[in-house]
Amino acid sequence: MKKNTKRLLFSGLALSMLVLLSGCVNVKNGQPTGTVWNVLGVPMANLITFFAKNQGLGFGVAIILVTIIVRLIILPLGLYQSYKASYQAEKMNYLKPIFEPINERIRNATTQEEKMAAQTELMQAQREAGVSMFGGMGCLPLLIQMPFFSAIFVATRYTAGVSEATFLGMDLGKQNLILVLIIAALYYVQSWLSLQAAPEAQRSQMKTMTYTMPLVMLFMSISLPASVALYWFVGGIFSIIQQLITTYIMKPRLRQRVEEEYKKNPPRVSTPKRRKDVTQKPKNTNQAAISQQHKKRNAGKQKKRKK
Structure with missing residues (x-):
């Protein structure tokens, strides 16, 4: 998958976050409902109430404590997802000398056939080198985290x-x-830290994502x-901690692991044979005209002989 496509997907994911957060829990007549709310949201809301009223900490501190608990529970999933994505990114960076000529042919392709052939070659090269085309960013860890995000999102509001309540002079309802x-x-x-982790060649292209x-x-x-x-x-604080890690x-x-792996087992990427151009090229116009004249002359000579 191209880098621009990945960035577009990431932007779409970020922009649709609010829809996903509210979509996992239904809200009818100002009251949350649904399986996610009953299984996760209600215990979170009860825990907020417990810290706020039973322990006398107030709703602001209660929201902070419950958010910390929830984020600690799902932190391993976030780190695992970062690990998989970073592992594939380091592989791609290490194998850039192999993939870059193919990417260059994709960019410079003059026909759709040439572009498709180069894309097929790139996919084959990535597969043979053990690189995931999707960057190792599986959907399962994100899908597991989403109900937790949705439940705490709704619990803090409803x-x-x-x-x-108020917290440090802030009206929590406004x-x-x-x-x-x-x-x-x-x-x-957090975005700036993720930019520092990117290779130098990609930083200029990723600067817009920082904002x-x-x-x-x-x-x-x-x-x-x-x-x-x-x-x-x-x-946001947890996101910074995860990005620092x-x-x-x-x-x-x-990076060190990838270097050691490929030193022990150098990548063997075979270049597929390119198909020969079997299309018939048009004859030179001058040559065609000359041969046509020869035919006319021969036809004229044959008529004279018959007479």
Whole structure:
């Protein structure tokens, strides 16, 4: 899959996050319903109420604590997904000298047939080198995480008492611009860290993505109450922690692992035989005209002989 396509898919995923979060839990007449809410959302809402009222910590601290618990539970899944994606990215970077000539032929193809042939060659080369065309980003870890995100998202908004509570002078039932700007800044830091993990050749192409997630979070948070924004604030801190682990711990080890793997077992990428051009080329116009004249002359000579 091309890098531009991956970026487009990532942007679409980020922009549709709010729809996915609210889609896993149905809200009817101001009350959440559905299997995800009953299984995950209700225990989270009860835990928020327990910390806020029974322990006397208030709803702001309760939301922070429950968000931390939920994020700690799903953190291994997020790290696993980052591990798989980073492993494939390091393979792609190591094998770039092999793939780049094929990518160059794809970019410079003048016909659809040439482009398709080069794309087929690239897919075959990636398969033989043990590289996933989708970057190793499986959907299963994300699908497992989504119900948790959806449940905590709805719990922070619809738990009884949250909308009337305050935290550090913030009305949790209303929007708070300062908290929204802090969230945008956190996700900018997370995007900047992910940019540092990318190879030098790709950084210039990925710079626009540095601003995509912060802007998405800005527009999503600005229309929601501070209770939800508080959940995203904690989530932003966890995203930074996960990105730090990926960038400075996971990727260097994976880079070393990939180098050792390919040194022991060098990649054997076979180049498929190109099909010969069997199309009949048109004859030179001058030659065709000359042969036509010869035919006319021969025909004239034959008529004279008959007479």
